[in-house]
Amino acid sequence: MNKSFFRKVGFGLGVDESIPSEPLEWSISQIEKLPKLNWSGPIYSLKEMMEFHGNYNYQDRRVLRKKFKKDRKAYQIEKRFLKYKTGHYYFEPLWLYIRHNEAVNGSSPVFQRFLHFWGNHFAIQKKNAMYSYDVGPYHREVIAPAMLKNIEDLVYEVTISWAMIHNLDNTKSIGPNSPKAFKYAERGKTANLNENHGRELLELHTVSPNAGYSQNDVIDMSKVMSGWMHRIPKMSSRIHKREENVPVHFIEEYHDSGPFNILGKKYVEGFGTKAAREMLRKVIKDLVKKPACIEFISKKLCNHFVTQNPSEEIINPVIKAWKKSNGDLKTIHSEVLKQAYKFSHLRKFQQPETWLLQFVKMSGIEYFPNDMSYDFKTMIPRNKDRVRRVCRNLGQLPFRPLQPNGWSDFEEDWLSPEFLFRRIGILNSLKQKGKLSHLDKNYLDQIIELNFDNDNEVKTFLNKVSNNEKSVAFFSSKWMLKT
Template structure:
């Protein structure tokens, strides 16, 4: 049996679990429906988070900065209180706990591995505290449900989500052939496209530079996307008090009327708001059928779940499933799992967070706080911030990638002395604090038998290690770092 499969596509097996008799069936069954959350603590919807984030933005920008313009100290003090009231320091640890709880204690770790993958593919950069307020619910409410649909639905729903529209500045884009641009021109002003979102939709989210698109393609893609925005309607003071934290909507006045030419195909818009609004969907429908898109994302899935240098045989299997199913994500994911099982002997260096979750699940570490309630009046208690601190120490705060292309899946980006030290150092620190004391010989044997095929080789390796360091050795071993 290829036991590494349980780590390749999940987070390994805990000592209370038994080895599934049919691993492939075990994994595929998890991606067929939206899993119920195991989390029973506080949770907030995307809508509620827009209220929190909007309140923070409005109060900070419109009230505090003016009120305390003469006193930096008073401004900082008032802003800190506002941050407490709006959960500024609370929500990111909460989202991380929910994410980690589902990975470790949930019934569908495989689904959550795919959610982590797509959350990273459609990364929201560290920007405007979105990591604190918005990214957790964006993953849960936008990406997770769409993972059961077609790739076209997933790309479209992400593209018009508040998080991505804000992340990639689409609200700042005005079509050159739009009613708004003409009004600007009458006043002697110029209205410009913002190409950020259009470019990334092509480069990072769908076809990749392999499609050979040109700057004109980027411009026309941006024109197609113009009008999708979270612009604040001036007539509503209620919405204005949430700044840009209002639902995304399509405003035809900002939309370019075309025609558009994207990757060699001409798109002509018929008259009316519906046609203008539907144009983005039409283009995305074609983008996800583009061979470059199919190959780019299929390979990326293989990079993440199987190995960073997958053979053509592996990638082509996923491409074939994509084409045959016309982009059905359940079928695509299922094929990735089949290939991961078939080639589970191939090794993949695990990202820091994935490695951490595997370690927590396999070791049964006492990791989660008793509760994650918060008073919204004071600084979040230290124990409730533990997960965030550990992720930061490992160098990967999952909701804060530094670039729009998300966290790397490649060994060379993660294998440096300091990154390696952080993993070994955290294990050593936990050992010194007595947190790994439960990992005696029989416990470790159980972990090894459940999760590794080379049981005797690992046991021989651990025999060389001093008594109290076996757990550190096991979880920093090459078999654990590379799965």
């Protein structure tokens, strides 16, 4: 039956669910359309989040810092109120609860798993306050819809998104051969590139260092990217107060006119703004067709969904599907699911967040606050911020990877004594608080029968454990840690 498949590509089955008769079809049907939102609490659009962050930036930079220039203590007090007013402490837990709700209670857990994968592949690092405002809507409005398109669309839309353009500093880049650079030169100043985004587009998002690109490739990639930034409003403009919190535009004045040499191909820009704007898409179109890119991302997908260090037998069908479909993501995802189903006997150590969500779903524990509304006046109550504490304790705050390569997907990075202790310790703490008392033998038997092919083996193991510790033992078991 391959019941482990429901945990391999989703979050397992809850006791109120029945086993799908056709697991593969069940999974593939979920990646073919954008799932309907299950969350009924507050939710904000990308545009609204830009306004909140814009207000935070403007008030802090232009008002408070000037007003309290000589009184640091008063500045800090006022800044704390500004943070309440602009939801600084509220949005990260809110977006985490929305993410977790869609995973646990939503109609398409498999879609959510792919969304988590791509969100981590195109990671936004915590560099300043922006991550608590931008990551949630970036996943929901940029990545999720693009997952139904082509890999080229996904890479392109992520690359020019507000979150990524700012996170990788492209908005600070000026093409050396651009009108803006010439203006700089007239004033005796040098304009230059910011290579951060161009480099990570090659290294992390597409071809990886396996493509053997050189520093010149990075420079030319950065030149192609120059000009993708936020509009810089004049002080007199109405949108001036929104600072950098406005949609990303292509501004030709900052764009390098080339020509560009990237991975052995010469790109010459045609005349006019349209040609200049389209150069980035043109290059991305070529990048996602490179064997290095196809192999790198296919392997990463199989490593995440099938098993660590997957063999060629597992990866090759995904590569083939990619090539045959010209990078159609539904086809690629579907092939990954087929491999996960075929090789469901191979096990993979689960990242802390995935394990947490499987525990929440299968145990039916009370996890989500009844009300996630916020008054924007005071500190967010502890019960509405629990999600962040749990994730921090487990060592994985999904919206705050420490570096732009996202959270590791390798067992050795997660399986330290302390990481193992955190999972067992959290379960033990919940047990001590009486939160797992509903998980009696009957309940656990139901979960086991829904989610495990080796149900007799699991039950035999639990028979050795005293009744009040069965739930801790079950969710700490090797079958739950490695799926």
